[in-house]
Amino acid sequence: xxxxxxxxxxxxxxxxxxxxxxxxxxxxxxxxxxxxxxxxxxxxxxxxxxxxxxxxxxxxxxxxxxxxxxxxxxxxxxxxxxxxxxxx
Numbered sequence: 169x170x171x172x173x174x175x176x177x178x179x180x181x182x183x184x185x186x187x188x189x190x191x192x193x194x195x196x197x198x199x200x201x202x203x204x205x206x207x208x209x210x211x212x213x214x215x216x217x218x219x220x221x222x223x224x225x226x227x228x229x230x231x232x233x234x235x236x237x238x239x240x241x242x243x244x245x246x247x248x249x250x251x252x253x254x255x256x
Contacts, residue, residue: 193219197218
């Protein structure tokens with residue numbers, strides 16, 4: 169018998185993953201920047217905005233994750249949706 173809840177079993181069986189803290193910070197910063205610059209923003213500006221919002225104790229490990237870890241994901245998403253804007 170599993171200790172997982174029905175929800176956790178469904179998540180596991182369907183390979184659904186919750187966003188990590190860095191992904192959530194990056195996506196929130198991107199949404200905020202796009203609200204004021206709908207023509208597009210540079211991925212480095214998104215990472216910097218996300219990093220600036222973090223508490224000091226979280227910034228050390230966040231730098232690589234935000235600036236380098238999400239670059240490929242962001243670029244792939246821009247290509248798939250046909251949005252140019254920024255450094256893609």
